[in-house]
Structure formats: C-alpha cells, structure tokens
Amino acid sequence: MEIGEFLREKVMAVQEYSLLSWTAMTNIFRRPFYWVDLYTQADLIGVGSAPIVILTGFFTGGVLALNSASTLAQFGAKAVTGTLVSLSMIKELGPVLTGLMVSGRNASGMASELGSMQVTEQIDAMRALGVDPLKKLVTPRVLSTIIMLVFLTIISDALGTLGGGWISSTMGINLSQYFHSAYQALRYPDVLEGLVKPLLFGFIIATVGCYFGMSTRGGTQGVGRSTTQAVVVSSVLIIFSDFLISQLTIGLFGR
C-alpha cells in the first residue's frame, strides 16, 4: 500500500473514532437513555471481571512486597515496605493492571459482539427499526465501563495492599506497622491520580472496543481482526496515557 493512502486511512480512522467517542458521551444527555442496557453491561463488566481483578491485585501486591522487602532489608528499611506497596498499587499498578485485564476481557468482548452484529447487518436492522445504535449499544457500554473500572480499581488497590501485607507478615514485618506505613504514605494527589486513571482507562477500553466493533468489515474474519486490534490498541493507549497522567501529576503536585 502506498504511504499516502495509508496515512489518509489512519487519519480517517482517528476522525471516525473521535466522532464516535464524542457522540457516545453527549448521548448521555439525550433521550432516550437505555437504563436496562447500562445495568446489563455494568453487571457484565463489573461482576464478571471482579474475580480476575481480585486475583491479579492480590498477587501483584504480594510480589511487590516480596521484591521491596528483600531490597529494603539490605538498607535496614524493611519497615517502609507498606509505603512502597501502597504507593505503587494505588498510583500505578492498580489502575493499569485492572485496565489491562478489563481491556483483554471487555474491549475484545465489545469488538466481537458489535462486530458480529455489524457483519450480520444487525446494526443496520437496528437503525432501520428506528433505534440509534450509538445510544443503544455504545453509550451504555462506555458509561458502565467507566463507572465499573473505578470500583474494580479500588478493589484491586485494596487487595494489593492486603496481599502485600500477607507477604510482609511472612517476612517478619509487623502487620500493624505495615498498614500504618501504607496509610501514612498516601497524600491527596496520589488518591486523585489513582481515581482519575480508571476514569480515562474505562473510556479508552469501551470507546476503542466499540469503535473496532462498529467499523468491522469483511465477515467473520473481520470480526477476529477487530477483536485483536481492539485489545492491542486499547492496551497501548492505556499504558501511554498512564505515562502522560503520571507526568502531569508530577508536574502539578510534585509527586
């Protein structure tokens, strides 16, 4: 393919993606609003992803404690393990890992579901029956992913801190000291950062998943392609925007 053609295609895709995201968000304020679909999606994303988020959160906290405690022991600073675990969990790993897990599970799910609907003309049928697919399919998915990802991230943060505590206690760190240092370490900007990230990641997961689903062409093969692309693109965007937000908070709050 010619390079100019390639670039033109990518620019068009970004433009279409932006339009879809914008419409999905402004639809929140337009009638009709599909509450039932919002609820179904929230259940699917929130409850469905809870087990994997709990597991990954717990063991990530554990492995953080394992690594930091053994390193800190060399400096005689094992007592600050709690600080390290809670800061890393809440600022970075909780949001990012939860985002990546939900992206693997739900961005792909959305892309394949909407993609199959697209190639079997169900999306067209919906429009033909007087229903706007952006309102009915996209907006509820975007909104529920944003909301649920915040809760899932909080769960992951909590489980990570717990997992860190469990490992610390096996390494001879006093538990109450661990939790004390974990709690003391947190400042308002850290918590803010940890909660803004899932808002953005949720938005990325759902809009990217829905965009690739809605723009699927070329039968069942196309559905497979969209699904893979949705996971790859949303994961990269999550990690990239995580970097940007971390930069921004350091610029704003100095930590």
Added chain:
Amino acid sequence: MSTTETVPSPEPAIGDPNAPVVSFQHVSIGFDGHSVLLDISFQARSGEMVIILGPAGGGKSILLKLANGLIPPDAGRVLLFGKDINKLTQEEMFEFRSHIGMVFQESALFDSLSVRDNVAYRLLEERDDPEDVNRRVTESLKFVELEHAIDKFPAELSGGMRRRVAIARAIITQPSLLLYDSPTGGLDPITSTTIIELVMKQRDVYESTALLVTHRLQDAFTLATHRFNMKTNQMERIENDGVDPNTTLMVLKEGHIAFTGSLVDLLRSKDPYIQEYLA
C-alpha cells in the same frame, strides 16, 4: 385461519400524500473509487411493487440501504414521501424510518432476543402498552404462520423461519413502505415459494408499497403473474395469463438501469442483455 379480520388500519401517511413513496433522482454511489450505482432514477408510487433484478454484487442491497437512508448517496437525491432524506436531521430520519419496514438479506434478527422480542422490537422501543404489544406480535406472527415459534431464539430456527420472523418484524407497524432484500436468497425452492407467497399476501392484502430485490427471475415471474386469494389463503394465477398491474420490474446492469416495465414488456424486450438475462 382468517386473515381479513386481523387487518389493522395502516399507519397514517407522512409527507406529501400525492408524491411517489420512494423516488431516486440521478443517484450515484461508489466505494473505494469504484462506482456501484450510476445515475439511477426511478420511483415507486403508492401501492406499487418494484422488483429489482440484477447479478450478485450489482448493488441491489446498496440500493435498498439508500432507500432507507442507511447510507447517503454520493450524488443525486433520494426522496421518501416527497422529502429529500439528505435534508432530514438524524431525529427526523429515525421518525421517517418508523414508516418503513425492511427485511434484510440474511434476516438480521437480533440473536440475543427471542422471536417475540425481535418482532416487538419497534413497539418496545416506542414503549407501547404491553397488552397491545402482545396482541400485535401474535397478529404479525400469525401473518407469517409462526405463532408457535414465539418463545424460540433465532439460533433455533431454520433459514426460512428466520426470514418469516424478519418479515413479521418488518410489517408489525404496517409501514407505508416495505424493502425486501433478497428474501429468497439461500433458501430451497419450496421455502422460497412460501416466502414469495407471504410477500404477495402483504402486497395484496395491505396494498403497501414495496421494493423487492432478488437475483431469482422466478420470484419476479411468480409475483407478476399471481395474486393472493384471501378466501383460499393461497396464491393463484391471474386469469387469462394476466399480470399484476401494480408490479413493475427493473433490471440492473453494471450500475445502470437496463430495463423498467411490466413483465409483458420485459418478455418483449429486444435488448440483448435482457434476452441473455431471460435465457
């Protein structure tokens, strides 16, 4: 089963009642640089059925999607009930579509929903009274003789049954315009005849306007030479080898209209492409 007593009054017409129901004016459309339809002009008056024939990949599905405003034309105008659909807002377009029923090529049933919810889709959307919804769903399914399948899911149905559910879904509001995209595509000859009979029943009982796309010449022949008899609940040949006056045939060839007219005109046509097509 008696059809006559279940005839609901048709929806009040919208737009200009004297204008053709659909009108294409110099419509062209293409994808990725190659054109699919070129300068297409035709219209369907109220009560008319236009049968669009053409080879696979000839732009028949695209033509129906243009007629429903699902895609905009690259050039030219599509008028529905006398109004240019390009000039309608998104909201107005959705309102317009409530007067149009569409049967998609592969039925396009929502596979997460039961037959009942598929057929009722539009009514549930309009939040009509549940009792009324039930009555109309049953009525619509009765029309396609599938009342017994109301609680089934699309995956449990055969291709022919799916097509019938799609018809039931399209006609539930008794729209002023029906668009059938290859309703017999991929079906065996016997099932195809059943579907064509249903289309004919809809045409002759409700006198709705319709565009029907098919690649099977036989569908066009049957629809042009038969009418539906409500007393026997069957289709029958029009006597004296007559043809239905409200059925027009249109043949697409490489994006152009190669022929429009009645079946009689088609059979008399001297155009080599048409003669080859008929052969």
